[in-house]
Amino acid sequence: VPEGHTAHRIAREHTRRFGGSNLAVSSPQGRFTDAALRLDGARLDRVEAYGKHLFYRFSGDRIVHVHLGIFGKFTTADGAPPPPIGELRMRLVGPTSYADLRGPTACELITPDEAAAVIARLGPDPLRKDADPDRGWARLAKSRLEMGALMLDQRVVAGSGNIFRAEVLYRAGVSPFRVGRAVDHPTWLGIWTDFRLLMRAAFRSGRIITTEAADRERPKARTVPIDDAHYVYRRTGMPCRRCGSEIKTTVQAARNLFWCPTCQAV
Numbered sequence: 001v002p003e004g005h006t007a008h009r010i011a012r013e014h015t016r017r018f019g020g021s022n023l024a025v026s027s028p029q030g031r032f033t034d035a036a037l038r039l040d041g042a043r044l045d046r047v048e049a050y051g052k053h054l055f056y057r058f059s060g061d062r063i064v065h066v067h068l069g070i071f072g073k074f075t076t077a078d079g080a081p082p083p084p085i086g087e088l089r090m091r092l093v094g095p096t097s098y099a100d101l102r103g104p105t106a107c108e109l110i111t112p113d114e115a116a117a118v119i120a121r122l123g124p125d126p127l128r129k130d131a132d133p134d135r136g137w138a139r140l141a142k143s144r145l146e147m148g149a150l151m152l153d154q155r156v157v158a159g160s161g162n163i164f165r166a167e168v169l170y171r172a173g174v175s176p177f178r179v180g181r182a183v184d185h186p187t188w189l190g191i192w193t194d195f196r197l198l199m200r201a202a203f204r205s206g207r208i209i210t211t212e213a214a215d216r217e218r219p220k221a222r223t224v225p226i227d228d229a230h231y232v233y234r235r236t237g238m239p240c241r242r243c244g245s246e247i248k249t250t251v252q253a254a255r256n257l258f259w260c261p262t263c264q265a266v
């Protein structure tokens with residue numbers, strides 16, 4: 001499941017590959033055909049990410065809004081594209097490479113006002129320089145919802161997903177069942193700073209690694225193995241890396257939550 005760093009990596013790569021070029025735009029699947037016809041041959045200026053949302057800014061104030069959702073995926077490669085197969089929603093072809101989009105939750109042509117409205121509904125994005133953590137705090141500080149749910153709420157932290165919510169709460173020593181109203185401002189700022197640290201690392205490497213070397217079974221491995229990458233995520237029944245307690249799981253906010261009942265007691 002893509003988290004925010006995935007969208008930012010796509011935005012960077014697609015800006016590098018396609019920015020400033022006139023693109024052939026098509027929708028072999030047929031569900032984006034009218035918009036593709038209007039965009040075909042237009043210049044793409046740049047691609048921006050905000051949380052998990054992507055905005056392809058074409059000349060003439062035309063924007064394609066993409067949200068990958070759970071199943072969406074871009075395939076990006078050098079050279080000319082192969083004959084289209086599968087449910088290919090949008091194909092972008094530039095001078096030297098192409099990008100194919102399949103299975104997104106959203107792929108729509110919108111205006112700058114509509115893009116601004118999408119962004120206005122999102123909270124601060126830790127991967128953006130313009131992010132203001134107090135916007136997330138304003139929502140969290142008066143909420144009766146539990147932290148495990150709030151850390152998935154895109155109005156609190158844009159770009160957070162199921163791995164980050166579990167791992168950041170563990171690293172902060174905060175119970176996922178504590179309500180937002182019971183969290184103080186310094187604790188929130190610590191959580192926010194950790195989101196930024198972990199998401200920037202994931203943006204650089206393409207992987208979500210949250211463990212400190214000293215807490216890994218193989219602290220010296222040059223490439224961190226996947227079973228050493230997390231503290232609690234998908235470690236149900238295994239001993240906590242720091243205290244040895246059994247890692248627990250439950251469903252919270254419709255997603256599997258993982259936590260250590262000792263390290264995250266309150």
Ligand SMILES: [Zn+2]
Binds near residue numbers: 242245
């Ligand atoms: Zn523990």
